[in-house]
Amino acid sequence: MKKTKIKIVKLGYQKNNIVFDKLKKYKSKIFEVEIFEQDLPKCDFEWGYSFDTLRDILTTNFDEKYFNICIGYLDATIENNLFGKKLKDNNVTVVSFYQIEKILSDNNIDIFNFVLSMIYRHLTRYIVVGESLSHSATRSCLFDMCGNKNDVIYCSSQPIICNICESKIKKVQTPDGYLAVLKKELKRIRKHNYYVIVEAIKKHPYLSLFIGIISGIIIGLITNFIFELLMNYFMR
Numbered sequence: 001m002k003k004t005k006i007k008i009v010k011l012g013y014q015k016n017n018i019v020f021d022k023l024k025k026y027k028s029k030i031f032e033v034e035i036f037e038q039d040l041p042k043c044d045f046e047w048g049y050s051f052d053t054l055r056d057i058l059t060t061n062f063d064e065k066y067f068n069i070c071i072g073y074l075d076a077t078i079e080n081n082l083f084g085k086k087l088k089d090n091n092v093t094v095v096s097f098y099q100i101e102k103i104l105s106d107n108n109i110d111i112f113n114f115v116l117s118m119i120y121r122h123l124t125r126y127i128v129v130g131e132s133l134s135h136s137a138t139r140s141c142l143f144d145m146c147g148n149k150n151d152v153i154y155c156s157s158q159p160i161i162c163n164i165c166e167s168k169i170k171k172v173q174t175p176d177g178y179l180a181v182l183k184k185e186l187k188r189i190r191k192h193n194y195y196v197i198v199e200a201i202k203k204h205p206y207l208s209l210f211i212g213i214i215s216g217i218i219i220g221l222i223t224n225f226i227f228e229l230l231m232n233y234f235m236r
């Protein structure tokens with residue numbers, strides 16, 4: 001399958017440079033990225049940037065013969081305080097980390113998950129021509145609209161393709177195996193195991209205590225058994 005070429009643009013100062021270093025090393029069977037930096041002008045409204053300004057910035061120097069998609073990421077607020085906005089056709093999009101970063105860190109979600117989730121979302125919208133894949137219902141689906149920014153925690157911690165979106169994707173012609181690879185790669189977007197365990201303990205404290213006690217007893221028995229074996233061996 002031919003990989004979709006994505007131009008990633010870091011717009012202005014980035015607090016989370018490390019995510020772009022991770023993205024450079026990320027391997028996907030359906031897309032590849034090249035990362036660029038672009039300065040931002042003064043804010044349009046003192047608080048952020050209008051869609052028109054961002055469209056101008058991202059479409060200038062966007063070589064559509066070389067790249068299929070362009071996604072710009074910025075730390076500042078964008079018009080209507082959205083976290084993402086399609087700026088031109090299906091291939092130029094801007095994504096803002098404003099407020100998202102705090103929502104994710106409050107929920108122990110790596111911001112890199114959000115970056116990836118936005119890439120798979122816009123990539124699939126580009127691939128699936130003729131079907132609208134957004135829905136206002138929150139289903140932990142890659143295409144949840146997330147009108148409430150807090151809902152990004154679902155598509156950034158365990159995104160799926162809901163049944164309705166899957167049937168829409170199957171209706172149109174996509175590269176061979178695209179859906180299967182997409183679903184497989186989405187399974188990589190998960191919370192870090194450490195936080196999964198911490199949250200499970202918080203959710204089921206008594207069960208965790210019980211498991212802790214039983215594990216302690218089992219470890220004690222095994223240690224005793226090994227000790228006796230060693231003693232028998234050396235005391236012979």
Ligand SMILES: [Zn+2]
Pocket residue numbers: 135139141142143144161162163164165166
């Ligand atoms: Zn869906």
